[in-house]
Amino acid sequence: MSFSSSSSLQRLVCGDEARAICSVPNDSANNESLFAVACSTTTPASTTKSEVKIFCVDAQTHRLKEKRELAFVSMDDKIVDVDCFRCRDDSVVDSGGGVLLIAACTAEGNVSVFRRREGDSKEGDEEEKNVIENKVSENEGEQREEGGGRRQLRTQWYSSCKFDPNGDGRVVAMVTSGGASASFYDHENAKRVGAFTTTGGDDDGVVGGNSEEMKKKTTSSKGDWSKANRNQFAFTRDGDVFVVDSRSSNDTAKPIFSQASAFRDVAFSASEDGRYIVTASEDWLVKTWDLRKNGGAPAKCFAGHEGAVTKARFNPVYESIVMSSSLDGTVKLWRDSDLGRLPDDDDSERRRNKKVNIDENSGGGINNNSEGVSVELKAYGNLQTTTVGSFSPVVDACWSCNDPWIMAAITLDGTVALDVVPRSEKYRILL
Numbered sequence: 090m091s092f093s094s095s096s097s098l099q100r101l102v103c104g105d106e107a108r109a110i111c112s113v114p115n116d117s118a119n120n121e122s123l124f125a126v127a128c129s130t131t132t133p134a135s136t137t138k139s140e141v142k143i144f145c146v147d148a149q150t151h152r153l154k155e156k157r158e159l160a161f162v163s164m165d166d167k168i169v170d171v172d173c174f175r176c177r178d179d180s181v182v183d184s185g186g187g188v189l190l191i192a193a194c195t196a197e198g199n200v201s202v203f204r205r206r207e208g209d210s211k212e213g214d215e216e217e218k219n220v221i222e223n224k225v226s227e228n229e230g231e232q233r234e235e236g237g238g239r240r241q242l243r244t245q246w247y248s249s250c251k252f253d254p255n256g257d258g259r260v261v262a263m264v265t266s267g268g269a270s271a272s273f274y275d276h277e278n279a280k281r282v283g284a285f286t287t288t289g290g291d292d293d294g295v296v297g298g299n300s301e302e303m304k305k306k307t308t309s310s311k312g313d314w315s316k317a318n319r320n321q322f323a324f325t326r327d328g329d330v331f332v333v334d335s336r337s338s339n340d341t342a343k344p345i346f347s348q349a350s351a352f353r354d355v356a357f358s359a360s361e362d363g364r365y366i367v368t369a370s371e372d373w374l375v376k377t378w379d380l381r382k383n384g385g386a387p388a389k390c391f392a393g394h395e396g397a398v399t400k401a402r403f404n405p406v407y408e409s410i411v412m413s414s415s416l417d418g419t420v421k422l423w424r425d426s427d428l429g430r431l432p433d434d435d436d437s438e439r440r441r442n443k444k445v446n447i448d449e450n451s452g453g454g455i456n457n458n459s460e461g462v463s464v465e466l467k468a469y470g471n472l473q474t475t476t477v478g479s480f481s482p483v484v485d486a487c488w489s490c491n492d493p494w495i496m497a498a499i500t501l502d503g504t505v506a507l508d509v510v511p512r513s514e515k516y517r518i519l520l
Contacts, residue, residue: 098475099153099507103142104128107499108168112490113143113189114175122146122489123156124497125191126505127168139164141171141191141203144505146495153497153507162203162218166195169309172261174252190258198246200263202276221261221276248309253335255319262335268310268326271342273335283335285342287326313356317363325352330368332380345383348372358403367411369398375413375423391423393471400486406493407518410472410510416482420498420508422473472514477506 106129113123122145129139140163145156176188191203202219248266252258259277264270273283312324323332328351329344350372358365365388367377373394376387396417403425404410411423477483478500486498494510 097509101153101505102503103505104130104503106501107503108484109171110485110487110497110499111172112487113173115491116175120148120491122491122495125171125173126499127171128503129167139166139168141193146507151509162191164193164195166197168193169196170194170249172251174258176258192250192252192261194247194250200247200250219276221274249311251312251314254314262312262322264310264312264324266309268324271324283337285333285340287331287342311354315357315363316359317361323355323357323366325355327351330355346378353398354400356402358408359405360408367401367403369401369413371397373398375401375411393421399484402488404493405488405490412486412488412496414483414486414498418476418478418482420475420477420483420486421471424472473511475508478504
């Protein structure tokens with residue numbers, strides 16, 4: 090097992106705060122990798138400007154820079170998730186291709202789709218925007234009789250938005266914060282084409298107090314479309330993973346995998362059979378699961394992070410590599426083939442009486458959680474560890490969809506970082 094720190098890391102400051110990053114499909118001849126970053130900056134007038142900026146990586150030099158000729162989108166509210174889709178024909182717009190769709194989910198629970206035509210966009214231009222759905226305001230929500238009084242049902246706000254990569258850019262999957270429901274929207278025709286509510290977990294959907302307090306207590310849910318099965322979508326709710334068919338409507342989903350610790354992310358493998366998923370969770374572990382074993386234990390488990398894992402993704406081409414990011418400020422690469430069993434008691438070392446995690450909701454401060462004794466596990470299958478944020482947690486990361494050797498990550502304090510798979514690992518895979 091090899092363990093190394095990357096020497097190819099590049100960093101750029103994108104703003105005072107960053108929340109989400111995604112790879113941008115690119116049809117250009119130079120095959121450069123593009124990334125969209127949701128960030129925010131505080132202006133001299135003490136107002137916050139939120140925007141999606143585009144960064145590019147030259148295919149030859151692998152140098153990271155902001156692509157200013159592709160104008161960003163700007164919003165009044167903080168953007169917490171972003172996804173991109175490139176239209177290759179006339180199915181979404183009246184005129185020709187070269188249209189980039191950007192879906193942005195805000196902290197207020199709104200999801201909007203922006204259209205940006207390449208070559209036309211310059212900073213300050215007005216972009217065409219489609220608001221998919223607004224959150225249900227608390228005073229308009231349903232109420233429930235309980236204990237001689239009325240309690241307000243949970244305000245619905247979205248924490249994740251993902252274009253259907255197998256479609257034409259019309260359908261966006263949206264998951265509510267906490268994973269109470271998932272919706273599939275055709276934003277061109279302004280209609281819902283599928284919806285699920287979930288079962289499981291301790292939350293009954295009833296809140297006391299305001300929605301802002303509820304957001305702080307809830308783990309944001311994320312989702313991912315299957316690369317093999319066109320209509321499959323996976324998403325999380327606390328310690329449960331759900332896999333649903335986007336064509337179903339007004340249905341109730343049951344978890345296929347469950348654990349005590351809350352999940353932060355889930356993603357499908359890129360193989361033709363779509364057999365595996367990978368998860369990131371609060372227990373500091375990255376796990377792979379076999380979808381054929383509904384309700385079973387993880388197929389493999391990767392231990393080595395020292396904080397909650399915020400993102401886990403299979404490489405889009407070479408499934409033997411898994412990437413993960415964490416609130417411990419690092420991005421790790423794992424060699425999936427190195428691990429054939431789960432860590433057991435002999436592999437662990439008890440080092441603390443309290444579990445210590447970095448909580449990004451408190452500005453990256455330390456949150457002492459006294460629930461039980463922390464067990465620090467040895468790093469199995471870890472082929473590279475990159476320290477991205479020395480004093481700030483890594484909140485999101487992704488692979489380039491144009492170059493399977495490139496990955497990017499962002500920290501809460503507004504840093505976007507680029508790294509590459511080690512050359513030795515490339516040779517091992519290709520040769």
